[in-house]
Amino acid sequence: MEWTFIDSWIIVTGILSAMSCALLGNYLVLRRMSMMGDAISHAVLPGLAIAFLVSGSRDSLPMLVGAVGVGVLTAVLIQAIGKLSGLDQGASMGVIFTTLFALGLILIRQAADHVDLDPGCVLYGAIELTPLDVYTLFGWEIPRAAVTNGIMLLVNVLFVVFFFKELRITSFDPALATTMGFNAGVMHYVLMALVAATTIAAFESVGSILVIAMLIVPAATAHLLTDRLVAMLAISLVVAALSAVLGHLGAITIPTWIGFRDTSTAGMMAVAVGVLFLAVFLFAPRHGIIGRMVAQGLLTLRVNRDDILGMLYRVQELSGQRSPAVKTDDLRKALLTGGWVNLALADLLRTRMVRRTLEGVVLTESGLSSAANLIRSHRLWESYLCGQMGFCDAEAHYSAHQLEHVTDEAMQERLKRAANYPTLDPHRKAIP
Amino acid sequence: MSNLSEFENIADAGQETAPIWINDLTVAYHRKPVLWDVNLVLPEGKLVAVIGPNGAGKSTLIKAILGLVPKATGDIRIYGRSYEAQRRLVGYVPQRESVDWDFPVSATDVVAMGLYGKIGWLKPVSRRHREQAVEELRKVGMEAYADRQISQLSGGQQQRVFLARALAQDAQVYFMDEPFAGVDVATEKAIVALLKELKTAGKTCVVVHHDLQTVTTYFDHVVLLNMRVVAAGPVEEVFTEENLKKTYGGKLTLLSQALHKYAQQPGIGTGGAKGGHR
Numbered sequence: 001m002e003w004t005f006i007d008s009w010i011i012v013t014g015i016l017s018a019m020s021c022a023l024l025g026n027y028l029v030l031r032r033m034s035m036m037g038d039a040i041s042h043a044v045l046p047g048l049a050i051a052f053l054v055s056g057s058r059d060s061l062p063m064l065v066g067a068v069g070v071g072v073l074t075a076v077l078i079q080a081i082g083k084l085s086g087l088d089q090g091a092s093m094g095v096i097f098t099t100l101f102a103l104g105l106i107l108i109r110q111a112a113d114h115v116d117l118d119p120g121c122v123l124y125g126a127i128e129l130t131p132l133d134v135y136t137l138f139g140w141e142i143p144r145a146a147v148t149n150g151i152m153l154l155v156n157v158l159f160v161v162f163f164f165k166e167l168r169i170t171s172f173d174p175a176l177a178t179t180m181g182f183n184a185g186v187m188h189y190v191l192m193a194l195v196a197a198t199t200i201a202a203f204e205s206v207g208s209i210l211v212i213a214m215l216i217v218p219a220a221t222a223h224l225l226t227d228r229l230v231a232m233l234a235i236s237l238v239v240a241a242l243s244a245v246l247g248h249l250g251a252i253t254i255p256t257w258i259g260f261r262d263t264s265t266a267g268m269m270a271v272a273v274g275v276l277f278l279a280v281f282l283f284a285p286r287h288g289i290i291g292r293m294v295a296q297g298l299l300t301l302r303v304n305r306d307d308i309l310g311m312l313y314r315v316q317e318l319s320g321q322r323s324p325a326v327k328t329d330d331l332r333k334a335l336l337t338g339g340w341v342n343l344a345l346a347d348l349l350r351t352r353m354v355r356r357t358l359e360g361v362v363l364t365e366s367g368l369s370s371a372a373n374l375i376r377s378h379r380l381w382e383s384y385l386c387g388q389m390g391f392c393d394a395e396a397h398y399s400a401h402q403l404e405h406v407t408d409e410a411m412q413e414r415l416k417r418a419a420n421y422p423t424l425d426p427h428r429k430a431i432p
Numbered sequence: 433m434s435n436l437s438e439f440e441n442i443a444d445a446g447q448e449t450a451p452i453w454i455n456d457l458t459v460a461y462h463r464k465p466v467l468w469d470v471n472l473v474l475p476e477g478k479l480v481a482v483i484g485p486n487g488a489g490k491s492t493l494i495k496a497i498l499g500l501v502p503k504a505t506g507d508i509r510i511y512g513r514s515y516e517a518q519r520r521l522v523g524y525v526p527q528r529e530s531v532d533w534d535f536p537v538s539a540t541d542v543v544a545m546g547l548y549g550k551i552g553w554l555k556p557v558s559r560r561h562r563e564q565a566v567e568e569l570r571k572v573g574m575e576a577y578a579d580r581q582i583s584q585l586s587g588g589q590q591q592r593v594f595l596a597r598a599l600a601q602d603a604q605v606y607f608m609d610e611p612f613a614g615v616d617v618a619t620e621k622a623i624v625a626l627l628k629e630l631k632t633a634g635k636t637c638v639v640v641h642h643d644l645q646t647v648t649t650y651f652d653h654v655v656l657l658n659m660r661v662v663a664a665g666p667v668e669e670v671f672t673e674e675n676l677k678k679t680y681g682g683k684l685t686l687l688s689q690a691l692h693k694y695a696q697q698p699g700i701g702t703g704g705a706k707g708g709h710r
Contacts, residue, residue, distance in 0.1 A: 030535060086462075162554055169545050172535045176597075179498045179524045180549040181516075227581035229536045 014244035021214035022240035037215035045104025071196020125207025304344035325359035379425035457506030523603030546600025588619030
């Protein structure tokens with residue numbers, strides 16, 4: 001495997017097209033119209049075909065005009081059909097884009113006798129061939145696809161920078177935006193026109209599947225990682241660029257490991273961005289699945305620790321002895337939380353809240369004071385709930401049992417004051 | 433006939449000066465009229481409740497005034513001129529459910545949106561604007577949450593962010609769509625205090641309201657709406673049991689039955705059809 005200038009240009013083209021799609025994709029994802037990218041990227045096909053039939057060439061400009069025209073028409077039709085028929089947006093999208101796409105296919109087939117515009121190319125693109133079709137710019141040979149996608153990226157960046165505020169308000173609250181004179185409808189169609197233009201620029205090199213992936217997946221990934229719009233835009237661009245690099249590297253290396261020749265770069269880029277999304281989905285600190293599971297687990301562990309301490313304290317109180325031992329089996333039977341008891345017990349042993357003796361587990365000094373603190377919270381809550389709020393039945397015990405885990409000293413003070421500094425709880429047990 | 437011309441005189445009287453003057457407004461979705469022949473003049477510096485059963489067209493009335501839904505017929509003036517000419521005098525608080533609270537913006541960002549109209553096209557939000565936004569958050573007791581992402585706020589807090597945004601708009605007339613819906617006691621108090629303050633400052637507030645119990649304590653003026661204006665005026669005069677019965681009593685009043693039949697007739701070109709052919 002040898003690295004050539006072709007590989008470099010493939011990656012550059014991939015990065016530029018992925019980034020220009022990803023940037024606009026943020027606004028599609030935030031406006032909850034991700035599939036609009038899908039619809040427009042398919043629906044522009046007849047625009048391309050008509051542009052070709054009219055102009056007789058595959059020049060970028062007529063193609064762009066055709067695509068933007070049909071792209072905006074698609075957005076208008078989807079809106080109109082949805083409004084007039086009462087169908088939801090998904091259904092009207094499905095009707096419009098499949099019809100237009102089919103129309104495009106027919107037109108291309110009609111023209112295909114004498115042109116090299118073929119449907120397969122529309123789906124997968126031909127990024128591997130783009131470095132061969134070059135412009136000469138200031139003495140440099142630059143692939144045409146890199147130039148078109150670069151210009152498109154620049155246009156999109158300028159659009160997002162200059163209209164940052166307008167895009168934000170029309171995306172978040174279109175009604176308010178419109179009352180203020182920032183016409184949300186106009187912004188919508190401008191955005192759709194740019195999506196169509198971007199789609200068409202990226203289309204030729206990377207194909208429609210990658211266009212759809214890049215419109216949605218980097219933005220969706222970024223949305224999982226941040227709560228700030230600027231950060232979301234930046235992260236989506238990084239994800240897009242990264243997946244272009246990983247995609248090409250993957251395309252030329254992974255198949256050779258299992259004895260095949262290299263595979264489609266565009267396809268591999270789409271896979272790469274999907275893998276990046278999956279990784280973030282699993283591992284993102286706040287919104288990720290694993291992050292949430294860990295947080296949940298830590299909470300369960302803490303509740304179990306507290307419950308063990310509480311039980312040891314109550315046993316000591318009932319027996320009247322100093323630090324009586326309790327068998328691990330009894331703890332398990334009382335708490336009924338299975339393996340969590342073992343984990344919580346291990347944690348308590350580690351932090352020296354309890355120690356193990358021959359007869360069972362025993363509270364240490366620091367364990368005793370934490371346990372007393374917990375019981376204080378519990379009994380203060382019971383006193384407050386019964387004395388002040390009038391809940392004196394078993395429910396008060398359950399509420400206190402839940403609240404004791406989240407009660408700090410400041411809260412204890414407030415409870416004491418509210419319950420008139422009680423010394424005994426409603427069951428006539430001492431409040432430590 | 434003499435009654436009618438008298439009414440028209442009254443209506444004309446407010447045309448140039450009233451914060452809100454509406455003549456013969458009809459709004460239709462598809463063929464079905466939602467608002468029918470609404471005439472309304474609202475006085476300046478009052479807290480006005482708009483009440484009526486579900487589907488009475490309360491939100492639609494506000495949206496029609498703000499140009500968010502097309503009107504089939506009618507004329508609407510804000511201080512004597514069209515809405516488009518008076519945008520800067522108007523503040524709007526949409527229903528809380530109308531936006532996506534997972535949107536990646538902070539409370540300050542949302543409040544700063546109230547200033548966008550003043551900032552104008554293409555100009556960025558400056559530090560001064562953000563400081564003003566935090567100042568508005570302080571007025572609704574939310575400055576501690578200025579940097580929070582909005583999904584991390586409770587429903588009541590979100591509503592207060594919306595109110596702070598309306599304050600940032602620094603308007604003369606405010607339209608609020610159910611600001612009291614699903615909020616906690618603290619927020620309800622905050623909203624009431626804010627409404628009083630706005631009134632003291634001479635602003636007019638038109639509030640879509642659901643809780644009939646609180647109409648007399650919170651508001652000075654009331655509009656009873658059920659597709660048409662059943663009654664409008666000072667609370668003590670028009671908030672009567674008889675008017676309430678007329679507004680809420682029986683889902684299908686004679687008028688709405690007639691309208692319903694009317695809408696079902698094919699090929700009749702009134703409000704509904706006009707709205708559709710816009």
